[in-house]
Amino acid sequence: AQTVTQSQPEMSVQEAETVTLSCTYDTSESDYYLFWYKQPPSRQMILVIRQEAYKQQNATENRFSVNFQKAAKSFSLKISDSQLGDAAMYFCAYSIYNFNKFYFGSGTKLNVKP
Amino acid sequence: SAVISQKPSRDICQRGTSLTIQCQVDSQVTMMFWYRQQPGQSLTLIATANQGSEATYESGFVIDKFPISRPNLTFSTLTVSNMSPEDSSIYLCSVQSGRSGNTIYFGEGSWLTVV
Numbered sequence: 001a002q003t004v005t006q007s008q009p010e011m012s013v014q015e016a017e018t019v020t021l022s023c024t025y026d027t028s029e030s031d032y033y034l035f036w037y038k039q040p041p042s043r044q045m046i047l048v049i050r051q052e053a054y055k056q057q058n059a060t061e062n063r064f065s066v067n068f069q070k071a072a073k074s075f076s077l078k079i080s081d082s083q084l085g086d087a088a089m090y091f092c093a094y095s096i097y098n099f100n101k102f103y104f105g106s107g108t109k110l111n112v113k114p
Numbered sequence: 115s116a117v118i119s120q121k122p123s124r125d126i127c128q129r130g131t132s133l134t135i136q137c138q139v140d141s142q143v144t145m146m147f148w149y150r151q152q153p154g155q156s157l158t159l160i161a162t163a164n165q166g167s168e169a170t171y172e173s174g175f176v177i178d179k180f181p182i183s184r185p186n187l188t189f190s191t192l193t194v195s196n197m198s199p200e201d202s203s204i205y206l207c208s209v210q211s212g213r214s215g216n217t218i219y220f221g222e223g224s225w226l227t228v229v
Binding site for chain 2: 043
């Protein structure tokens with residue numbers, strides 16, 4: 001069964017510093033996608049970054065980057081130069097290639113201190 | 115990316131009543147999904163709705179409680195029937211879109227409180 005685990009319910013970071021959110025997953029599939037979504041208080045789920053499992057290169061999107069370790073089934077999100085607007089719930093998600101289902105982790109609440 | 119609009123954004127509902135949530139997408143999409151997010155929880159998939167076929171429900175969710183319509187490629191509705199306080203949740207519509215169809219986008223959610 002596919003599961004996604006986020007072991008950090010809440011984290012804090014100082015503005016302008018770097019923070020890493022952890023995510024592990026369990027799957028027997030070889031072809032899949034991993035995602036990080038951000039949910040601010042407005043409730044809108046916003047795609048932060050996506051990683052295809054067949055790609056060895058880690059995805060980056062401006063200040064956001066991932067550390068994808070396929071053998072370890074680990075998919076962490078690094079946020080550099082943290083900004084106040086980064087404060088939100090962050091959900092790690094997994095989907096097999098045909099996207100019939102998404103599996104979400106329990107979320108990590110990120111606080112950004114000025 | 116796809117732009118997804120949900121209505122209502124927020125509502126307070128009486129126990130025993132039903133409410134229909136609408137989801138409108140600005141482009142044609144094959145797969146639409148409905149999720150529930152209970153307070154402080156993660157997202158749980160309710161069902162997948164493809165145009166022209168019956169929705170596929172996940173374990174723990176049934177059509178009588180959560181009937182879904184998908185009349186065309188840009189629109190879907192989810193009805194929460196005979197509501198109880200346990201149904202108080204955010205309900206999110208999402209669609210498969212993007213290049214190669216390999217990304218899921220979400221609406222802004224509908225926050226229902228049942229009293």
